[in-house]
Amino acid sequence: MSQALGILGGTFDPIHFGHLRSALDVAEQLDLDTMYLVPSARPPHRQQPKASAEQRLEMLRLAVNEQARFVVDDRELHRQGQSYTIDTLLSFRAEFAERPIYLLLGTDAFQHIATWHRWQELLDYCHIVVMQRPNEPLSLTPELSKWYQRRLATSADAQKKSGYIWPVTVTQLDISATTIRNKVAKNESVQFLLPDQVAFYIANLGLYKNHG
Ligand code: ATP
Numbered sequence: 001m002s003q004a005l006g007i008l009g010g011t012f013d014p015i016h017f018g019h020l021r022s023a024l025d026v027a028e029q030l031d032l033d034t035m036y037l038v039p040s041a042r043p044p045h046r047q048q049p050k051a052s053a054e055q056r057l058e059m060l061r062l063a064v065n066e067q068a069r070f071v072v073d074d075r076e077l078h079r080q081g082q083s084y085t086i087d088t089l090l091s092f093r094a095e096f097a098e099r100p101i102y103l104l105l106g107t108d109a110f111q112h113i114a115t116w117h118r119w120q121e122l123l124d125y126c127h128i129v130v131m132q133r134p135n136e137p138l139s140l141t142p143e144l145s146k147w148y149q150r151r152l153a154t155s156a157d158a159q160k161k162s163g164y165i166w167p168v169t170v171t172q173l174d175i176s177a178t179t180i181r182n183k184v185a186k187n188e189s190v191q192f193l194l195p196d197q198v199a200f201y202i203a204n205l206g207l208y209k210n211h212g
Pocket of ligand 1: 009010011012013017018019022087104105106107108109131132134135170173174176177178179
């Protein structure tokens, strides 16, 4: 297996099978030996999470319990201020200077990348994987589309440490954390949308009961 590693960041409020299956698909297709799941402490571009950072971290730990390739990484929770992806990448790059790094983004996240802090520098430190999310066809502004076309990977780029964009087809699971929170608030079952251990944790702590 290669020495390449993947990073899937997110609010994970909560983690679900859409995240886990997509991350595994990418790891297998791009031959990544480790997949880091990195919860965001204070996401800059969205509403703040309902569960605390510690609770989201614990749900991640429960979810990856049996999957040796997945590692839960809490580095964003130790930083002050906003959680910027560029800072996370710099920190991974400092730790893994020679290994290819792949940053995983769903189509919804990739579409908004041009609003991210120092977004044009991201490819200096990693590759970007764009995962097709159900009901989120890739629709790019002319500026982003140009960047995407210019950086689109060919198989020759697989040995490189960074610099290219890799569209990857993942299992289409129309699951979102929002749907799960809404179901919990309505007392509907969330079974088979996320790992049982995570569902039990949510029920035991009464998380998302009052989600508006
Ligand atoms: P919410 O509904 O609260 O917005 P979410 O389910 O979209 O949450 P996030 O934690 O925001 O989950 O997502 C983290 C990353 O995982 C993002 O890049 C997102 O595009 C991707 N992702 C989330 N769900 C899926 C899915 N079902 N299939 C593929 N990618 C997904």
